[in-house]
Amino acid sequence: MPNRWLPWFKAVAHLACLGPLAWLGWRMYRSATSDPSALGPDPTETVTFFTGFGALRLLVISLAITPIRRLLPKLSWLVRFRRLLGLYAFAWACLHLLTYLWLYAAWSWPAIEDDLARRPYIWAGLTAWALMVPLALTSTAWSIRTLGGKRWNWLHRLVYVSAIAGVLHYWWIVKAGVLAPLQITILLAVLLALRPILSWWKRREGTRTAAAAA
Amino acid sequence: MLIRKPSMIPSSEITPKEVYGNRRKFMAAAAATAGLAALTGERLVHPAVEVAAATKLPTVKSPLSTAGLTPTAYKDITTYNNFYEFGTDKGDPSRNAGHLQTYPWNVKVEGLVAKPQTFSIDELVKLRPQEERVYRFRCVEAWSMVIPWVGYSLSALIQQCQPLSSARYVQFLTLDDPRQMPEMSQVNINWPYSEGLRMDEAMHPLTLLTFGLYGETLPNQDGAPVRIVVPWKYGFKSAKSIVKIRFVAKQPPTTWNEMASNEYGFYSNVNPDVDHPRWSQKTERAIGAPIWKQRQPTLPFNGYGDQVASLYAGMDLKKNY
Numbered sequence: 105m106p107n108r109w110l111p112w113f114k115a116v117a118h119l120a121c122l123g124p125l126a127w128l129g130w131r132m133y134r135s136a137t138s139d140p141s142a143l144g145p146d147p148t149e150t151v152t153f154f155t156g157f158g159a160l161r162l163l164v165i166s167l168a169i170t171p172i173r174r175l176l177p178k179l180s181w182l183v184r185f186r187r188l189l190g191l192y193a194f195a196w197a198c199l200h201l202l203t204y205l206w207l208y209a210a211w212s213w214p215a216i217e218d219d220l221a222r223r224p225y226i227w228a229g230l231t232a233w234a235l236m237v238p239l240a241l242t243s244t245a246w247s248i249r250t251l252g253g254k255r256w257n258w259l260h261r262l263v264y265v266s267a268i269a270g271v272l273h274y275w276w277i278v279k280a281g282v283l284a285p286l287q288i289t290i291l292l293a294v295l296l297a298l299r300p301i302l303s304w305w306k307r308r309e310g311t312r313t314a315a316a317a318a
Numbered sequence: 319m320l321i322r323k324p325s326m327i328p329s330s331e332i333t334p335k336e337v338y339g340n341r342r343k344f345m346a347a348a349a350a351t352a353g354l355a356a357l358t359g360e361r362l363v364h365p366a367v368e369v370a371a372a373t374k375l376p377t378v379k380s381p382l383s384t385a386g387l388t389p390t391a392y393k394d395i396t397t398y399n400n401f402y403e404f405g406t407d408k409g410d411p412s413r414n415a416g417h418l419q420t421y422p423w424n425v426k427v428e429g430l431v432a433k434p435q436t437f438s439i440d441e442l443v444k445l446r447p448q449e450e451r452v453y454r455f456r457c458v459e460a461w462s463m464v465i466p467w468v469g470y471s472l473s474a475l476i477q478q479c480q481p482l483s484s485a486r487y488v489q490f491l492t493l494d495d496p497r498q499m500p501e502m503s504q505v506n507i508n509w510p511y512s513e514g515l516r517m518d519e520a521m522h523p524l525t526l527l528t529f530g531l532y533g534e535t536l537p538n539q540d541g542a543p544v545r546i547v548v549p550w551k552y553g554f555k556s557a558k559s560i561v562k563i564r565f566v567a568k569q570p571p572t573t574w575n576e577m578a579s580n581e582y583g584f585y586s587n588v589n590p591d592v593d594h595p596r597w598s599q600k601t602e603r604a605i606g607a608p609i610w611k612q613r614q615p616t617l618p619f620n621g622y623g624d625q626v627a628s629l630y631a632g633m634d635l636k637k638n639y
Binding site for chain 2: 132135136140141143144145146147148149151207210215218219222223224225276277279280281282283284
């Protein structure tokens with residue numbers, strides 16, 4: 105990709121990540137002013153699902169970049185969008201957590217404690233969010249330099265655990281028999297499974313080329 | 319002759335609500351002389367159009383209606399539904415239920431009963447005067463509505479059928495037709511949808527054999543043409559689009575109880591003191607309310623404790639959730 109296109113692509117990525125939030129904000133504003141039904145029949149559920157699923161979707165999209173780069177080296181430049189997507193996933197997850205604290209727990213510590221004591225899906229969601237915190241904090245170039253590439257890479261593998269916890273969180277909240285989370289689960293499973301497969305393949309190719317050269 | 323399906327009728331050809339409203343005023347006047355025949359007349363003349371346009375159901379007032387409640391908007395009641403035969407998203411039933419053929423419709427009454435028989439929907443509608451019953455509706459998912467149902471006490475039908483003394487429970491079975499309900503295969507549920515009540519619960523005057531809401535026949539997504547409404551229990555106990563009523567000696571298998579018995583008990587009375595294993599039942603979200611006003615406390619027996627608590631005297635409701 106020619107470098108001069110990069111700013112445009114970045115602008116599109118920002119719009120894609122912020123646009124839906126702006127739309128949600130607009131609907132919230134309208135529901136508070138002119139049109140009470142702007143957020144649908146169950147506004148709490150609308151905002152909760154919108155922010156929660158949005159965060160998970162962005163996280164899974166960010167996890168697609170590495171396998172795509174390995175499969176199609178021509179698209180290697182996509183890595184420049186990985187941090188952006190990851191940070192937006194975290195921002196959406198923060199809004200989702202805020203939704204919970206405001207609309208479900210009503211800022212009441214006993215209510216949160218009660219949920220933590222009894223509800224695994226709350227733990228799964230909280231884990232998914234909490235694991236993203238160190239990743240967001242170490243997302244700067246300075247952190248990579250300070251930590252060293254190897255250690256930074258190891259730390260950022262936490263994103264796999266975060267995504268798995270996110271999917272688990274989704275399964276635990278839907279009713280038994282409902283298969284709505286299946287699509288994103290399969291997508292995540294494929295993206296995670298591709299990683300060892302692609303590195304094994306790369307290693308094999310590597311030894312072959314070395315053998316051919318010798 | 320080309321018989322058009324509802325989906326083939328352009329929306330421009332569907333009579334606007336105000337216009338057919340006027341037609342109904344005329345029909346109501348006609349009904350005064352023509353009697354009950356006019357009640358289902360529109361259905362017989364235009365059965366295909368019926369799916370799009372509900373028919374007026376004249377009602378009488380009922381002392382069993384809950385006073386002092388503002389009903390949820392018709393639009394919310396008819397677009398926010400759990401009816402998994404038509405898909406699992408709340409908006410799916412209103413999108414997908416249009417093709418359900420609700421007329422003609424028969425309900426078979428069988429099992430431990432002196433007079434097993436099959437009722438046509440017309441016979442059922444006419445069995446008793448239709449009453450308006452405004453009830454609270456509390457879903458196990460912790461949202462709630464207020465719905466002006468139309469129907470009469472199920473006990474009227476039960477008395478008509480004369481169950482044997484060995485009949486201790488009543489089972490309700492929903493239509494099981496993948497051709498009309500293609501989304502049934504999207505979920506891992508053992509169809510047909512089955513629900514059940516203890517005989518004394520079924521005989522309780524609040525338990526409503528329901529044919530309509532907001533003074534009109536039920537929209538398909540709300541369980542047309544006939545469903546049960548049990549206002550003091552979580553919504554899933556109130557089976558929709560019923561084709562079979564079976565009197566049995568033992569507690570019948572019920573769909574959600576079979577799916578996850580730790581989450582959905584046979585009784586499933588609304589109870590703020592017994593949480594769903596995965597979420598609290600202490601509060602509920604009022605459908606249609608602004609986001610900052612949605613949360614409200616959940617009442618024991620959904621506010622019908624004075625009428626129904628005696629049914630469960632001496633029972634441990636934490637065990638029999």
